[in-house]
Amino acid sequence: MKTLKGPAIFLAQFMADEEPFNNIEAMATWAKSLGFVGIQVPIGNPAFIDVAIAAESQTYCDDLRGRMAASGVEITELSTHLEGQLVAVHPAYDELFDAFAAPAVRGNPSKRTAWAIEQVKLALKASARLGLTEQVCFPGALLWPYLYPWPQRPAGLIDAGFKELANRWRPILDVAEECGINICYEIHPGEDLHDGVTFERFLEAVNGHARCNILYDPSHLVLQQLDYLGFIDAYHERIRMFHVKDAEFNATAWSGVYGGYQDWLNRPGRFRSLGDGQIDFKAVFSKFAQYDYAGWAVLEWECALKHQEDGAREGAKFIRDHIIRVTDKAFDDFAATGEDATRNRRLLGLE
Numbered sequence: 001m002k003t004l005k006g007p008a009i010f011l012a013q014f015m016a017d018e019e020p021f022n023n024i025e026a027m028a029t030w031a032k033s034l035g036f037v038g039i040q041v042p043i044g045n046p047a048f049i050d051v052a053i054a055a056e057s058q059t060y061c062d063d064l065r066g067r068m069a070a071s072g073v074e075i076t077e078l079s080t081h082l083e084g085q086l087v088a089v090h091p092a093y094d095e096l097f098d099a100f101a102a103p104a105v106r107g108n109p110s111k112r113t114a115w116a117i118e119q120v121k122l123a124l125k126a127s128a129r130l131g132l133t134e135q136v137c138f139p140g141a142l143l144w145p146y147l148y149p150w151p152q153r154p155a156g157l158i159d160a161g162f163k164e165l166a167n168r169w170r171p172i173l174d175v176a177e178e179c180g181i182n183i184c185y186e187i188h189p190g191e192d193l194h195d196g197v198t199f200e201r202f203l204e205a206v207n208g209h210a211r212c213n214i215l216y217d218p219s220h221l222v223l224q225q226l227d228y229l230g231f232i233d234a235y236h237e238r239i240r241m242f243h244v245k246d247a248e249f250n251a252t253a254w255s256g257v258y259g260g261y262q263d264w265l266n267r268p269g270r271f272r273s274l275g276d277g278q279i280d281f282k283a284v285f286s287k288f289a290q291y292d293y294a295g296w297a298v299l300e301w302e303c304a305l306k307h308q309e310d311g312a313r314e315g316a317k318f319i320r321d322h323i324i325r326v327t328d329k330a331f332d333d334f335a336a337t338g339e340d341a342t343r344n345r346r347l348l349g350l351e
Helices: 024-034 051-056 058-071 081-085 091-100 109-129 157-179 196-205 218-222 228-235 281-290 308-322 341-347
Strands: 005-010 038-042 074-080 134-137 182-186 212-216 239-244 246-249 269-272 296-299
Touching: 005 074, 005 239, 005 308, 024 038, 024 058, 024 308, 038 296, 051 058, 051 109, 058 074, 058 109, 074 081, 074 109, 074 296, 081 091, 081 109, 081 134, 091 109, 109 134, 109 157, 134 239, 157 182, 157 196, 182 239, 196 212, 196 228, 212 228, 218 228, 218 246, 228 281, 239 308, 281 308, 296 308
Parallel strands: 005 038, 005 296, 038 074, 074 134, 134 182, 182 212, 212 239, 239 296
Antiparallel strands: 246 269
16 A cells, blocks of 8 residues: 655646746745645746756756755646647637747647647656656647537537547657656546546547546536546546645536536635535545555645635645555454464365
8 A cells, every 4th residue: 555645736826927936946945835845847937847958958857856855845747737738729719728829839720739749748758857757738628619419419520529639649648658657637627538438538549548547636526516536436547646626516596517607706616725615535535545546645726715825825734634644554463363274264164
């Protein structure tokens, strides 16, 4: 049995133009002061990591790891959420997602896709040089406008969408294999991989690729009214990353899962700071201990109510208090009588 690692924190929601949130060393020191021992780092800002250099230079990566160690934390994983999103974009979202791309490729979907694929591949190479084993991605979405089956979807549309998504990701997954890195897709509304059924459909389309794995975030399952504990039972062999994020779902007579186009404050389903929502994290951490999850427990703060720094400070303690140090013995070992093959046969009535 293995004890998972943590607490760690995903930096994306805290990065800003002012100190200490504008560079990796200052944020590492800030995270350590709150009780975190790991940081999950997005690749898009060179003040945190220059992914093009990191992909090619072991010296750069060794220096970065050394600076983080001096600050008292380590990099847990690299995040390519936004870049992965741009691997597959339905035209309805072109303008909204263009802001995630480099200025030179905006307004040109084919160039944007090629740029995004290259960024994810660079991050995989950088992850390998940093000694990491996992990398988180959004998979993107070609089918999201057709989520609800009205009007009736044309025959073959969903199959065609997953075939194209797999065609774009399979070469990236092959690079992941070369680098020894698991790509962990965050199961998330707005992505073509948003529940177990869609993950399985994609996994089949990439021929069960060993590097196709899952980032588990129970908050996204709660907001869809999925069984977030059963999900661990079903997919624990593919779950290689864990975002610790709370959520609540309070249906009303006026609004449900779809949210009625309301903002986050007023939606029936909304994210909360750790401990303020409905997720049974004692059960979640117990299942991870049961299934020998050996990765990191990473706080992702998203809350419509609580200040982000309070959420981060409270979150570090929350995760630390929920980590189960797994036992190295069976509780009833005191009554063990040893193995005796002859006695066992006698007890079975065979002697």
